Amino acid sequence: MRLTTEQIKVIKQTVAEVFDDDAEVRLFGSRLNDRIGGGDIDLLIPLPNACKDRLGKELRLTARLQLRLGDQPFDVLVVDPEVTLNPVHAHAIETARAL
DSSP states (O other): OOOOHHHHHHHHHHHHHHSOTTOOOEEESGGGOTTSOOOOEEEEEEOSSOOTTHHHHHHHHHHHHHHHHOSOOEEEEEEOTTOOOOHHHHHHHHHOEEO
16 A cells, blocks of 8 residues: 555545544555555545535545645545446445555
8 A cells, every 4th residue: 555654644534524533434546556656546435324515525525635645636436325336436345445
């Protein structure tokens, strides 16, 4: 996993601020592979209940993370029972690892 301990701490704290303290955050995509460089930070936030203002919260989380961790690309997927899953969601759910 190509994230520092400090990056993980900031990500978890920021997810808790935007969603709630119980929100889980998982990493998927190229940052799971220690042998390659670069890549955006792909985050999956699975929620057990419908999320009011899901898109607004995704955008708020991304903006806060960019302010706190630097201007780097983040992809945030919030999956709740109302989300229609597509292949990207399915891949993220299958491969993501908890932070």
